[in-house]
Amino acid sequence: MKEAKLNAAGELKDEAHTPINRVFSNGALSIGLTLPMLRAGAVVADFDEQLALARLADERGFRALWIRDVPLNSADYPDPVGHLDPWVLVGALAISTRRIALASGAIVLTLRHPLHIAKAAVSAGSLSHGRFILGLGSGDRPPEYAAFGQNSDERRELYRRHWETVAAALGEPSRVIPDRSPEGAPSFRLLPENSHAVPMLAVGSGGQSVDWIARHSLGWMTYHREPDAQRARYSMWRAAAERVAPEAFRAFGVAMRLDLSRDPHEPAQAVSLGYRTGRHALIDVLTQMRADGTHHVTFNLSSERPVAEVVGELADEVLPQFHQEK
Template identity: 50%
Template structure:
């Protein structure tokens, strides 16, 4: 599992390429994935962008997440593969279960299923869904999906009746596929703490994120004594000047590695268990940045 008490794991968000109006570069992403695996990163995060539009902040034409995950599972051996996030209200839960079980089997238990609600009303409209119903739709589909991913793999219908004449294969080959809530998905933190193995959210300056962590811990205390992870995505422009200061930018930071180490250490102390880097740079390749993080940042944290 990605989340461990008192530890901070690090991941990479794909696609890792220049943020231009271009389709995903499959050879580049597979090479990045293999490199991240060898360097010891903990996770590769794949996004679910059903439809591109000018309103979407990332101009890259994303691949279907399940197709990309299959290629990543075949190309890597140790690193976790995670979705950040499958848009649950726009995909049927039994289709998601089939795909999740397939990726889990192909990756030999390295798959983490991150689920979100999406937030574009026009996208809901084109799929025939009412964005105003996303809270209840997310909950009902989560429950059907969770049932299908249990060891007994219960296939239920719209009325929550178990349909024993159906099963989903391949069979579950691990104790469980971790289901992680990505974003709030219009849910309360208590609901997330009750149903999800962890919560991934977007980057906030640490004092602000610390307040969110306090709310998250309070929600957990009301629901369970079991550990629940907390992670965040983070846009990162890692400068080639090790002593450069840590500077906040939109959804992340621009920094040299020494200040980055200090901030990541503070995040760990605050109770953040995973950070997924969305690498951006006009001057440095993802391979170069990942190499510096693996050589200098990871040892300082661990």
């Protein structure tokens, strides 16, 4: 995978990365949204409505839409929402939006064949004109591994091996690493050609060390933690990046649950994986996160308010504090 070098403004040098600069840029914090966007307690998504909300987010200046990969549901799994297949949804978003980045948060790298992932990523990058970010995770449910014929105890090695195959296929030049190469087997190519670089991003740890992630990934996307724990995590990440990739930009992002109060002055109150808060305290939280080194936050909206109303308030009152148009 091509190294991500910085220019004098602290942005990625390669022009092909320009849409990605709007998500991850040194010294700045950008804001995205996680799909599906549902009111609190809702478990059934109307995906026509989701596409309309995605277009609204694009028009109002959010920097990224994040799509989850949830292959199977069960009564034991805490998320009862029926998610679309991520590649189908990314394709729909690619032709429904114009400027916003599309990010997988995250494709389960260990439960899909890496050459299929690479083919899908190149296709998404082509359809979106370079707006796709390939976020990769390992999954953490042993019964789901069993359903796909995999051993969850091997997920760390599977993650590394599959990452290598995807990275080779997305690299410049592209290189296909076959599982087996019988005598007389042809050399394979990945088409369409990768005219838009597809950045690879670690979402969660995948069982890897922070040094491994900093060496191989554009950045690290994690769940929200309370501020002191998050600062410690960022410090660990920066130390790893400086050890193994001192000349490269390595981003840090956070997925945060947000219950945005109608009262703009309501203080921030911690909830599971995020906050219930009014917009003024939210701006204070995000300002501190930017100072602590976070480059991107994606909101998983969870409010009794209509979603479009929350998106509108964020766009009008919060985004202008952090987004300077590029």
